[in-house]
Amino acid sequence: MPTAAAPFYAELAPLLASVSRSFFLSIKFLPGGLRGPIALAYLLARTSDTIADSADAPPPLRLKCLAAFREMIAGRQTPGGVAFLQSSIVPTDAGERELMEKTERCLQWLAALDDCDRGDVVEVLGEIIRGQELDVERFASGGEITALQTAAELDEYTWLVAGCVGDFWTRLCFRHLKLFARLDETRMRALGANFGKGLQLVNILRDLPADLKAGRCYLPADELARAGLTPSQLAAKPERARPVFERWHQQALAHLDDAFRYIQAARNRRMRFACILPWQLGLRTLALLKKTPSLETATRVKVTRREVRAILLLAPLAACSDYFLTQTRRRLGLS
Numbered sequence: 001m002p003t004a005a006a007p008f009y010a011e012l013a014p015l016l017a018s019v020s021r022s023f024f025l026s027i028k029f030l031p032g033g034l035r036g037p038i039a040l041a042y043l044l045a046r047t048s049d050t051i052a053d054s055a056d057a058p059p060p061l062r063l064k065c066l067a068a069f070r071e072m073i074a075g076r077q078t079p080g081g082v083a084f085l086q087s088s089i090v091p092t093d094a095g096e097r098e099l100m101e102k103t104e105r106c107l108q109w110l111a112a113l114d115d116c117d118r119g120d121v122v123e124v125l126g127e128i129i130r131g132q133e134l135d136v137e138r139f140a141s142g143g144e145i146t147a148l149q150t151a152a153e154l155d156e157y158t159w160l161v162a163g164c165v166g167d168f169w170t171r172l173c174f175r176h177l178k179l180f181a182r183l184d185e186t187r188m189r190a191l192g193a194n195f196g197k198g199l200q201l202v203n204i205l206r207d208l209p210a211d212l213k214a215g216r217c218y219l220p221a222d223e224l225a226r227a228g229l230t231p232s233q234l235a236a237k238p239e240r241a242r243p244v245f246e247r248w249h250q251q252a253l254a255h256l257d258d259a260f261r262y263i264q265a266a267r268n269r270r271m272r273f274a275c276i277l278p279w280q281l282g283l284r285t286l287a288l289l290k291k292t293p294s295l296e297t298a299t300r301v302k303v304t305r306r307e308v309r310a311i312l313l314l315a316p317l318a319a320c321s322d323y324f325l326t327q328t329r330r331r332l333g334l335s
Contacts, residue, residue: 008109009036012043012102018095019046022281025312026274033176034271037117038169040109044073044121045128045165047103050096052132054089059140061088063133070129072107074122082107116175124168131160139216147217147224147231154204154220154248159193162200166192166262173271183265191262195279198255201248202282206301208245208294209235219244238295245293249286256282260329264322273319276328280311283332 016024016039027039051057051065065088068078078084082104091097110118134157139146148154170192173180181188204211204218211218217231223244224231234241259279266272281303288301317324 005036005109005112008105008112009039012105012109013039015043015095015099015102019043019099022277022308026277029270029274031177031268031270034172036109037113037121037172040106040113041121041124041165041168043099043102043106044110044125046096047099047106048125048129048132050091050099051085051089052136054091057089059136062136065089066129066133066136070126073110073125073129075111117172120168120171124164127160127164131157134160135216139214141215145212145215145217145231145234147219147221149221151220151223154218155197157218158197158200158204162196163193164196166194166196169196173266173268177268177271179267180271181265181267188262188265191258191265194255194258195262195275198252198259199278199282201252201255202285202289205245205249205252205289206285206294209300219248223247234295238293241295242293245295249289252282252286256286260325263318264325269319272325273315276315276318276325277308277311280315280328280332281308287332 013024013027013035016027020042023042027035027042030038048066048069051062051069054062057065065085068080069085071078072082080087085103086100089100091100110121113121138148148157167189170185170189174185174188183191208217208219212231212235217224217234219231219234219241221231224234224241227240227244229237229240256279259275259282263272263275263279266275284303284307285301288303292299292301294301314324314328318328319325
């Protein structure tokens with residue numbers, strides 16, 4: 001990474017461990033030129049996510065803060081600057097609170113990136129923040145449960161908050177890594193976008209009960225209506241929503257099969273290793289959700305730490321060998 005940006009990585013990358021342990025593990029294994037811009041983009045996205053999810057701040061204030069943060073990322077001055085964000089958003093979580101306190105340093109790190117990397121980070125954060133703004137706007141009522149209306153809205157949302165990240169990641173790889181992939185950039189960007197969208201769908205399916213309690217439903221209202229349900233009836237009659245749940249479970253599996261193709265096409269072993277952990281965590285979560293759909297259990301589905309350690313132990317073999325990567329896919333039930 002550029003000399004000017006290196007001290008920022010040393011100072012701020014440890015923050016990743018406190019706000020996302022699994023993603024921190026992936027970033028640690030990335031090739032050197034990728035670690036900086038990807039780590040920074042994640043920290044900025046977690047900052048905007050903290051703003052969007054701040055329950056203590058009313059929706060209009062959160063939207064104002066998100067708009068201001070987007071302007072700061074683009075290098076433009078805003079009234080009150082970072083101090084306005086920090087006085088408006090005060091997280092209770094210690095990691096998120098430290099993240100907000102380091103906002104100015106993250107923005108200084110962004111300014112220290114080279115022009116191409118900085119342009120890509122600004123672009124992807126613009127997409128992510130737009131998705132977060134839509135979330136705040138759609139679910140601002142605080143009363144009856146609100147749902148996305150159509151599959152197109154759900155697909156748009158998964159692109160904005162995660163699919164665009166796979167595209168961003170891939171553009172960086174083609175720029176920083178010689179002979180990055182066996183497939184061309186256009187195809188890899190499409191696979192990378194589906195990789196991100198698949199991981200987001202896994203989160204949506206796993207977190208359905210918590211989202212319903214918060215007044216949010218990401219399963220499309222028109223599909224629920226065809227199953228004879230309104231969003232507010234989901235918690236009481238979850239078995240009737242199973243066809244809708246299974247339809248999006250299958251879509252998540254299809255996207256994560258594209259993730260397999262992405263990893264298989266990548267030549268760089270460190271890059272493959274970094275992708276294997278989220279891919280396997282996503283697939284293992286979907287396997288658990290297949291046995292016990294999240295709406296039909298009181299326990300939150302979660303891959304155990306023991307399973308995570310097993311993934312990390314075996315991942316080097318899959319990163320170095322297409323044979324072992326394919327065997328991993330078969331063990332996860334995708335052959």
